Amino acid sequence: MDNILETQRLAHEVIERLEEASVQQFLTDSKTYRGRLQNEHTIDRYLTRLDKESQTLIDLYEDKDGQRQKAIDTLSKPAISLDEFYEQLDQIKEHHQKYPNEPIEAPEFEFMRTSNQHDNGEEEENDDMEEDDGKLKTGGGEENLGRYVDLNSLHGEYLNLKGVDRLDYIPYLDRFDRFADIKVYPVNLKSSNDYRLYLDHLHNYLHGFFRRAKPLEDVASLEQQAKLEFEEKWNGNDGGNDQTKAEDATGLFCKACQKLFTKQTVFDAHLKGKKHLKVQEKLDQENSSTNGSDNQDGLNKMDRRKQTAWMEALITAYMKTLDNIRTESKANVERKQALTDRERTHEQDQEDIEIEDESDEDDDEDRIYNPLKLPLGWDGKPIPYWLYKLHGLGVEYPCEICGNYVYMGRKAFDKHFQEWRHAHGMRCLGLPNSRQFHEITKIDDAYALNEKLKNQSVKTDVKAENMEEYEDDEGNVFNKKTYEDLKRQGII
Template sequence: MESILEQQRKAHEEIERLEQAIVEQFINEPKTHKERLSREHRVSDFLDRISSRSKFLYDLYDDSDNARKAEIDALSGTSEFSEFYGRLKAIKDYHRRYPNETVEPLELEFINQSKLLGEDDELDKLFSGEEGCGRFLDLHALHEQYVNLKNVKKIDYLTYLSEFDNFADYPKENKHGEYIKYLNDLRSYLESFFKRVKPLSNLDDIKKEVEVDFDQKWKDGIFPGWLRPIGEEISHNLFCVACKKGYTKKTVFDAHLKSKKHIKAANSMMEQGVTSVDQETQTKLIKEAEDAKDKREKDVAFNEALIQKYSEILGSQREDTKANVERKRALTDRERRMELEAEEVDDVESESEDEDKIYNPLKLPLGWDGKPIPYWLYKLHGLGVEYPCEICGNYVYMGRKAFDRHFQEWRHAHGMRCLGIPNTRHFHEITLIEDAYALWEKLKSSGKSDEFKADTMEEFEDQEGNVFNKKTYDDLKRQGLL
């Protein structure tokens, strides 16, 4: 067993070498996002080891069992030579028992650290394929969980990425049950992603910062989504003693008195011999109910505040995710297959080494390979020309091809359906709501609308091959002339 002084020496040496290894990590600037993230994770591991060894040293220097003091006294006392030779004998005996045991000096471990710059297998395991090594968020499961909540508008994934931290519009009466579970899952994912993508940041400091600001807003009753009058209390007349729950509206309270839950609680209270409570007891129960409700609501609101802070810090990844989702939507099936094949052959990061350094002064659209398309192709397709469409909510289409194609796409079809107008060929090139209504009235007045009329448009054929419309065919058949 090593002496305490030797353990201290080794711990000090390890800390110094770890500090030097951190310095060496920052000597060379990484060229790609993956290299930068790999360096941060490596430095984070070094810092954790420094913290662990520092705690170990602190406990040794604290010397709560006086073992270190006893060892120093033995080495510096009257029997110092006998102690020295005793330790030397123990070392020789150890090497005699294990003559061929290899020993790797501590410095070799840190010399080999310089060779690990290209070994990023462990880093790849930290992220899913959708997260792109920390460049994008993967909120697909949480989006599905959100759209299944009660009383929420059904939005697509791209809209959800823009609005997932907007909690003020969600009614606070529905912020319970499944909503709390969804909120906890969203917070857990963002914290996990934050630790993986920013390993050198201190999550506890961020939580403390949010908590200070949140406590003040909650105390003043001005936290978004939880606005409430100061001093609002539960009325004695609207408090259910059996269920220990208060209500703010008499209609809701009356409905509660008829519920099965209340009747069961009231019967249980009567079985215990309690038929009524005095004013003091009721006041105490109301106070306990208010405290419990306030604590429950405060925990939910604090989770919302944390999520909003995380989404603010991860703003760049959030915007990159939205851009990536839009880009993937614009790909054809062939381009998606090519992209998947490229990802299987090469690493995702090696395909787009440091996207921030792509030279694109003309802001050209990106192709399927993530690089700007040629300028001649940009001019050929007229992608610099904007075509706004009021029916699509003033959405702007870049290029004539995209503009012509959009009349048969879901966005324009939905806009026409909201106007109550069929999306037929007559309305091609019509982008203004006023023009669409005017043309629709003109078509209806001239009888050229595309409404299906079975009596005049449905055709029937008799046994001799004569063709009649439905009305004529039915009249002749009724008269027995067919």
């Protein structure tokens, strides 16, 4: 039944349900990367649906056709006539005759079913649709569910561009967004159609990567901010960019040959070359032969330059946000290059197995019942309570030298005296981490023991010095110190 007020009320209810479902999904703590990514895509679907329902509600409130106001006027009448009552009754009967036994489902059940699809395995039917929409890839691949960027195909396109630096894949990952570097992207390349097509492919990939790997990223705001900065920079440079401005400032850039020279002597010598004279003559003929269409061609050329520069600025803005992923992607490529073919195959098979078993492992972890907060064993489950009591894991052993760190159980306490934290604390106190300081946890006790050990060492040295006896030629007996003093003076 088409009732505009009921449709409006239902839209309000759906919006409230979507807000609540988004909050609940956001509070869901997944222990795996794949689970967190699925939660983000679920929240993204909720927010997209919420935006759509909100727009529908706005259109209903605008009431361009007057249906809403008419329905309100009908309800505002003092009493409904019998004709209007029977008319509404006929509409209800007609609807139920047309849709007999129509199931009624509350809106909250829809969102509960959506959030539980990951657990029941019902999401397989929607995988292809989500992959077509650029949201979630269930397979492995170089991206590995959005952990890394995969620019292998774009690297191939880059190598096919004329005059570019022949970069390997890892240097390309590091420098592909440095559009002002004339070694990576020469000036004469910027006006070619192949370069514009390459920029379009690069932009489309990065934009789709945001949808796949970062669905909750506000890409629209990022693009809007990049647009404002680009317009300000473009207008400030009078329709140029930093690269062309720097080239004009050097005075070593030949516009006819579209080439930048590093030395004045080389630049002057090339002006007399046959190739330059031929290109310059052709350029002069084109400038002299054109008429009033020059202005239009110049505007079109400026528009193409601006569009190219905007795509470069937008890709640069994307990569500022994805800088961490770029670093991790380079590290992953370097790691994979060190693997053999057998190790790569084994790693890919292992990733596929982990993806299949990950949801089951999450369910097992969520079902762990541990009210006593017992430590987890090697199998990821709490250890038995009798073992917990046997090892005294409930007894606390604080250590002031370790910064009041508390060790649970005697075994961990005895072991910590040879670990880095205690050794660092003793080093900060200027004390040796020797066997004598074992069981000492108070700073004052450690200093007191150190003084005691020093005194014992002095007494031992003095006693050893006095016990040692020396005899001269006449049979006189002296201790070591006296004997050495007399011998040094030549008395004996």
